[in-house]
Amino acid sequence: MARPDLYKTLGVDKKASAEEIKKAHRKLVRQYHPDRNPGDAAAEAKFKEVQAAYDVLGDPEKRKQYDRGGLFGGGPGGGPGGFGGTGGFDAGSFSDIFSNIFGGGGQGGTAGPRGRGPQAPRPERGRDLEASVSITFDQANEGAQIPLQVPTSQTCGTCRGQGAKPGTSPSICPRCQGRGIEAQGQGLFSISQPCRRCEGSGTIIEQPCPTCGGSGETRTVKKYRVNIPAGVHDGSRVRLAGKGEPGRHGGPPGDLYVVTRVEESPIFRRKGANLEVEVPLTIPEAIRGAEVEVPTLKGRKTLRVPAGTKHGTVQRLRGEGPPKLGGSGSGAQRGDIHYRFVIDVPDTLTEEQSEAVAKLQSVMNGDPRARLFGTAPGGSTTA
Ligand code: ZN
């Protein structure tokens, strides 16, 4: 590959002053910047060429070397290296530049923010935020509007996020010429790393904004009224799109996730999409059956307990449970309520009750544990 004419790339004369080269470079960067030419591969290639050319001609030392015929193997002993190649560079520094720009250096690539010019850093999406709200059991089932305060950052109004004092603007970093990277070491084994002066941004702020101190962001507390949908449970995450931290360099904002903390109900226990309630029965109710009133989310209902109901038996009322998340309106699907009957055994008895129980015991003869031993009721324990 022939030695590239870097002056031609920048459109300047070989005798151009450093100032003229700088000006030409800026103009071309504006013209071919990938942010201005999205998806235009030709513009992107041109942009890289311009940056590479400026890396040499913008540096008096490298320019001298280039003028002498160095850097591109044009001089004696030079091999057939060329753009992006591996050999033939006499000073090594140029291969650093190209490995950076063409992605060979591990840092560059075409889309990374480091390989681009300083005028328009890559847009970054804002961070997501998370906040939690405490709601009652009823609010979780009915839905609620909950006030919420979220500490976040916002784009600084004084400098519009630029970080520079109004009336000034960030300037191109002189250490890296706006590329955001610098090479350490020599030749093929050099390592690219973010520029230490500008921390990889490619620009420096000489006069920081007095409001934000140069960060471009200020802290604030945003107040919302969050619509908590009916049917959330403890630990549900409600997403508020776009209410996270603001994006940088024109990127979209992040999202706000509101985690619901639901107070426990003394009556209802959540079991997946359903609720469970323990319903005590007296011993006679369990034996003889009964009609009992049970609580629902809206009031109460009557359940028919059949005679001979065992401890732990469950009856369910379909569709009386909490609304299922994602449903809408009054026709939303709802879970069930499971009523679990438990035999209520009194701790103490009146004399009258004691007598009644004694009478019951005398007539409820037979051994319910006989089957544990594999024998018929009333039989002996020998098999
Ligand atoms: Zn500011």
Ligand code: ZN
């Ligand atoms: Zn820099």
